[in-house]
Amino acid sequence: xxxxxxxRAASAIFSMVLWCLSASPATASKRVEPGVLPxxxxxLAPDLRPQGGGELRWFGVPIYDGxxxxxxxxxxxxxxxxxxxxxxxxxxxxxxxxxxxxxxxKLGYGSAEQRSHWGDEMRRIFPDVKRGDRLIGVSLxxxxxxxxxxxxxxxxxxxxxxxxxxxxxxxDPRTSQPEFRRLLLGGH
Numbered sequence: 034x035x036x037x038x039x040x041r042a043a044s045a046i047f048s049m050v051l052w053c054l055s056a057s058p059a060t061a062s063k064r065v066e067p068g069v070l071p072x073x074x075x076x077l078a079p080d081l082r083p084q085g086g087g088e089l090r091w092f093g094v095p096i097y098d099g100x101x102x103x104x105x106x107x108x109x110x111x112x113x114x115x116x117x118x119x120x121x122x123x124x125x126x127x128x129x130x131x132x133x134x135x136x137x138x139k140l141g142y143g144s145a146e147q148r149s150h151w152g153d154e155m156r157r158i159f160p161d162v163k164r165g166d167r168l169i170g171v172s173l174x175x176x177x178x179x180x181x182x183x184x185x186x187x188x189x190x191x192x193x194x195x196x197x198x199x200x201x202x203x204x205d206p207r208t209s210q211p212e213f214r215r216l217l218l219g220g221h
Contacts, residue, residue, distance in 0.1 A: 070102060070115065071184030074169050078113040080104040087216030088121075095121040099203065101217040108204075108218055115171045116200060116217075123163040130155035133202060140205055142198030151195050158188030172196045 070081060086100035101108065102115040134152040137143065143151065160182050162168060169181040177191040178199060190196070201208070208214050 070117070071167075071169070071181065073184050073186060074115055074171060074181055077171055077173070077179065078104060078115070081113070081115055084108055084114075085217050085219035086117075087213055089210065089213050096124075097121055099213065099217060101204075101219075110172070110197065110200070110204070111174050113171065113173055114200075115169055116203060117167065117169045119165070119167045120162045121164060124161070126159035126161045127156050129159045129162070133199065136202040136209060137198045139209065140198070140201050140207055142201060143194060147194065148198075151190070151192075151198070154188075154190050154195070155199075158190070160187065170199065172200050 075081065081102040081104050084101045084103040086098065088098050089096045097118045097120045099119075100117040102117060103109075103112070104114070105112055108114065130152055133155055134148050137151065138148055142148075158180055159168070160166075162182075167181075167183050171179045171181075173179060173196070175193055176196075177189060177193055178196040179189045180187050190199075203210065203214060203217060206214075
């Protein structure tokens with residue numbers, strides 16, 4: 034009897050693991066409304082307005098709420114914009130940088146050498162985050178990207194290729210999260 038019960042329990046656990054592995058790892062859901070951009074960010078581009086937003090989940094666990102701020106009714110990578118992420122859980126800054134490099138590589142941006150350099154720069158800049166922390170990246174076309182943690186400047190990467198690759202994680206049509214992209218761009 035014990036062997037049979039143990040076998041059923043093992044089978045149930047194995048089925049659960051398979052289900053988790055076959056499920057889409059991250060999902061976007063519901064449109065969320067942003068707050069107000071910090072003055073330090075708004076001073077870079079005073080015309081930015083919220084374009085869209087949503088929640089990103091990993092295996093059902095909320096990771097962050099994201100908002101896209103744009104200065105034009107139609108989003109364009111050639112204009113200044115901000116990606117605003119409010120974290121719903123604690124994450125290691127080093128892991129955020131590493132995951133960013135993985136996503137950039139999947140999209141095919143940059144050479145291996147560039148991605149290595151970008152990873153070093155992101156590990157230098159990105160802090161560990163806790164629930165409620167806000168990271169904002171501002172794309173400055175032709176110049177690069179500037180980053181803010183809870184409204185305070187934390188670093189700049191002066192490389193337009195980096196900015197295109199980094200923001201492509203969420204905004205490139207080939208993103209691994211097309212539903213989240215749709216919400217950021219104002220889709221319902």
